Amino acid sequence: MSVRIHPSILSADFVNFERDFLTIANSDSIHVDVMDGHFVPNLTFGLPMVARMQEITPKPLDVHLMIENVDLLAERYSDTGAASVTFHAEASQDSVDLARRIRACGSKVGIAVKPGTSLDMILQTLDEFDMVLVMTVEPGFGGQPLIEDCLEKVAIARSAIDRAGLNVLLQVDGGIDDTNIARVASYGADTFVAGSSVFKSENRAARIDSLRELASHPLARH
Ligand code: DX5
Ligand code: ZN
Secondary structure, eight states: OOOEEEEBGGGSOTTOHHHHHHTTTTSSOEEEEEEBSSSSSOBOOOHHHHHHHHHHOOSOEEEEEEOSSHHHHHHHHHTTTOSEEEEETTTOSOHHHHHHHHHHTTOEEEEEEOTTSOTHHHHTTGGGOSEEEEESSOTTOSSOOOOGGGHHHHHHHHHHHHHTTOOOEEEEESSOOTTTHHHHHHTTOOEEEESHHHHTSSSHHHHHHHHHHHHTSOOOOO
């Protein structure tokens, strides 16, 4: 299982994205947190910014939508050329229909669940998605500690993906750092979002490499 590290630019300098993107050139993808101030109690940026980011970096963009009205808006993020668009199960009225529409626009599609949301609402339709995102903090802010209780959901998602023989990435987002990534990997995650851990590091490229290395050697679970 190959490990992917996706730095979250929520912890980058919002008026120096171009400069900051260059510091994470060895990442696998750039995780772009779109927040509308309604679905989550924080506001970041919207379509014009994501479209512009696409122009200034050759890296794939992994867009994480934390917005209401996602059924109306998600395809437009795909139209910017985003490599993947992930939306929250809690925000969509018809996640299978939306997933199909996003794929038809040319992006991979992910489905995210907040810490309090059961995986039951997505496990039957995993084959409609390219990625499952198990949030390991309440979405909205960077720099929060990982919620340990979420890791059991990572294990459940891993079993469901493997049992069905699906080619679906399993992403975790929130509180991932060099002290816990090997343990989180042991629950079966393969795609790791890291915001503050990367951007607050003095050598971001080295931090990305070390996170990737640590996640490649999952610790035994007790
Ligand atoms: C939180 C965002 C995350 C956030 C993670 O709602 O979805 O992507 O930036 O930040 P850290 O890694 O600092 O917890
Ligand atoms: Zn995110």
